[in-house]
Amino acid sequence: MSQLSDLYQEMILDHNKSPRNFGTLPGANHQALGHNPLCGDQLTVYARVEDGVIREVSFIGKGCAISKASASLMTEALKGKSEGDAELLFTKFHDLLTGPPDVKADGKGLGKLAVFSGVREFPVRVKCATLAWHTLRQALAGSPTVASTEGGDPEAGG
Amino acid sequence: MSATTPATTKPGAAAGDIAAHRSDFPILSRQVHGKPLVYLDSANTTQKPEAVLERMDRYYRDENANIHRGTHLLSELATAAYEGAREKVRSFLNARSTREIVFVRGTTEAINLVASSYGQGFVKAGDEILITGMEHHSNIVPWQLLCQRTGAVLKVVPIDDRGELVLEEYERLLSERTKLVSLVHVSNALGTVNPVKRVIDLAHARNVPVLVDGAQSAPHLPVDVAALDCDFFAFSGHKIYGPTGAGALYAKEKWLEAMPPYQGGGDMIASVSFEKTTYNELPYKFEAGTSNIAGGVGLGAAVDYLRELGLDAVAAHEHDLLAYGTERLLEIPGLTLVGTAREKAGVLSFVMDEIHPHDIGTILDREGVAIRTGHHCAQPVMTRYGLPATARASLGLYNTRADLDALVAGLGRVRELFGR
Numbered sequence: 001m002s003q004l005s006d007l008y009q010e011m012i013l014d015h016n017k018s019p020r021n022f023g024t025l026p027g028a029n030h031q032a033l034g035h036n037p038l039c040g041d042q043l044t045v046y047a048r049v050e051d052g053v054i055r056e057v058s059f060i061g062k063g064c065a066i067s068k069a070s071a072s073l074m075t076e077a078l079k080g081k082s083e084g085d086a087e088l089l090f091t092k093f094h095d096l097l098t099g100p101p102d103v104k105a106d107g108k109g110l111g112k113l114a115v116f117s118g119v120r121e122f123p124v125r126v127k128c129a130t131l132a133w134h135t136l137r138q139a140l141a142g143s144p145t146v147a148s149t150e151g152g153d154p155e156a157g158g
Numbered sequence: 159m160s161a162t163t164p165a166t167t168k169p170g171a172a173a174g175d176i177a178a179h180r181s182d183f184p185i186l187s188r189q190v191h192g193k194p195l196v197y198l199d200s201a202n203t204t205q206k207p208e209a210v211l212e213r214m215d216r217y218y219r220d221e222n223a224n225i226h227r228g229t230h231l232l233s234e235l236a237t238a239a240y241e242g243a244r245e246k247v248r249s250f251l252n253a254r255s256t257r258e259i260v261f262v263r264g265t266t267e268a269i270n271l272v273a274s275s276y277g278q279g280f281v282k283a284g285d286e287i288l289i290t291g292m293e294h295h296s297n298i299v300p301w302q303l304l305c306q307r308t309g310a311v312l313k314v315v316p317i318d319d320r321g322e323l324v325l326e327e328y329e330r331l332l333s334e335r336t337k338l339v340s341l342v343h344v345s346n347a348l349g350t351v352n353p354v355k356r357v358i359d360l361a362h363a364r365n366v367p368v369l370v371d372g373a374q375s376a377p378h379l380p381v382d383v384a385a386l387d388c389d390f391f392a393f394s395g396h397k398i399y400g401p402t403g404a405g406a407l408y409a410k411e412k413w414l415e416a417m418p419p420y421q422g423g424g425d426m427i428a429s430v431s432f433e434k435t436t437y438n439e440l441p442y443k444f445e446a447g448t449s450n451i452a453g454g455v456g457l458g459a460a461v462d463y464l465r466e467l468g469l470d471a472v473a474a475h476e477h478d479l480l481a482y483g484t485e486r487l488l489e490i491p492g493l494t495l496v497g498t499a500r501e502k503a504g505v506l507s508f509v510m511d512e513i514h515p516h517d518i519g520t521i522l523d524r525e526g527v528a529i530r531t532g533h534h535c536a537q538p539v540m541t542r543y544g545l546p547a548t549a550r551a552s553l554g555l556y557n558t559r560a561d562l563d564a565l566v567a568g569l570g571r572v573r574e575l576f577g578r
Contacts, residue, residue, distance in 0.1 A: 004521060008576075013576065038532060039514075039531065039546070040532060040533050040537075040540060040546030041514075041546060062546050063546075064516035064517045065517045066516075066517070124520075125520060
């Protein structure tokens with residue numbers, strides 16, 4: 001029971017219910033569509049990047065509480081970060097999710113994202129928590145693979 | 159081996175007694191996350207009774223050898239066990255002859271076999287294959303591959319909001335171009351029992367053969383291929399309380415005679431030279447290589463087990479559970495059943511307002527309740543209802559009303575956690 005509330009922390013339930021930066025992003029110069037075929041979740045992540053700095057980031061889509069809250073908290077965490085810092089943050093976040101379940105997670109440097117520390121006890125849910133991040137990376141890389149299904153060149157206008 | 163087994167289903171146990179057989183399944187006494195296991199995922203795979211486990215164990219301990227080729231005692235025993243299982247399957251389906259029973263890995267391989275061999279022999283550019291809007295991916299993709307190879311066209315009979323076939327559309331789509339109708343008997347995603355007899359009669363009136371995907375019907379309903387008059391019937395052992403990797407394709411002899419082999423190799427030949435190879439008699443022409451012998455033997459034991467209980471009694475028991483589960487689930491605010499056909503078997507698919515099925519599955523798991531969440535390998539069905547996924551509780555003969563009460567209690571916990 002305690003493990004369930006480790007996963008579904010208040011902040012996660014709140015961001016699931018009222019996701020932040022939820023919507024398309026006018027002026028976005030990067031976007032990508034991410035898909036988790038296992039559960040049918042789909043997210044589109046939009047970003048406006050100037051001089052290597054993520055000025056704005058938003059998302060739309062359907063997903064479980066974990067993937068929606070993760071996307072929402074990611075958009076908050078990345079605003080104003082350089083692309084390099086975003087990559088470092090993702091590495092830290094990924095380590096938080098996939099560390100050994102019997103070791104208490106160290107959320108240092110992750111800020112609010114540390115709220116996902118409970119996910120490591122639910123290995124099948126790691127993909128839910130990382131979907132938005134993988135999609136963002138794809139958007140920043142300008143990879144056209146999935147993004148092309150949205151009909152726009154992710155690099156267009158950039 | 160079991161020539162005395164009657165062709166029709168025995169009366170077996172009364173519906174009320176079926177749940178008493180729960181104790182035949184060792185795994186059901188284990189706990190998960192410190193809670194008693196409530197297994198509601200039988201449409202995915204069923205648990206195995208002691209009789210099946212014991213039979214497979216005994217095969218490997220006392221009888222293991224390769225079949226059809228040994229001169230020694232063990233090979234004779236293994237062959238007798240495997241061919242005995244084929245006879246059990248023949249009798250289970252009421253096929254005319256064991257020549258019509260091809261052992262395969264499961265339903266998926268059975269359908270691929272037909273798509274490949276029947277396709278090679280009988281399907282050409284411009285022909286049509288007719289399936290329905292409620293098929294499992296395994297009854298979609300093999301036909302798409304065939305269409306890509308041959309230039310044939312795949313046509314789909316739509317389903318309505320309840321999850322029933324639109325028969326008028328089916329009749330409209332049947333034409334002289336139709337080379338095969340392939341449809342699911344019981345939908346794994348919706349639970350719909352299709353009127354296959356009517357579908358077959360309509361197809362036969364136009365000389366079109368029909369394949370019935372019986373993966374979800376074989377565990378829940380008595381199946382009689384002679385009465386149905388279907389041309390092909392496919393099912394999986396692991397969904398009828400047998401092992402994974404062992405299933406069967408029933409096919410009318412006239413088709414198996416006319417179809418080219420599926421795979422080449424040992425056992426499927428009569429003689430081989432570099433100039434000319436002649437194929438073995440039926441059904442071995444379609445069974446290249448060493449088969450899953452222990453799996454086949456286990457499948458035979460599963461068939462015996464089910465028939466001893468009686469599929470009519472199993473069906474009645476599960477029907478009672480389905481009615482009870484439907485009633486209890488509909489008491490939950492915000493819950494919508496997906497698949498409300500008038501004839502259903504074994505499946506309760508649902509969604510809850512704003513709560514994603516994946517979250518439902520995780521929370522239920524911690525309560526000991528195992529269900530499946532996702533698209534159930536039937537993405538076109540999800541698209542039909544505009545859903546990314548559903549939660550699905552599915553029934554087996556070992557389930558009880560208490561299992562469904564545990565599901566409902568677990569869903570209460572889901573609502574509590576999500577504050578609804």
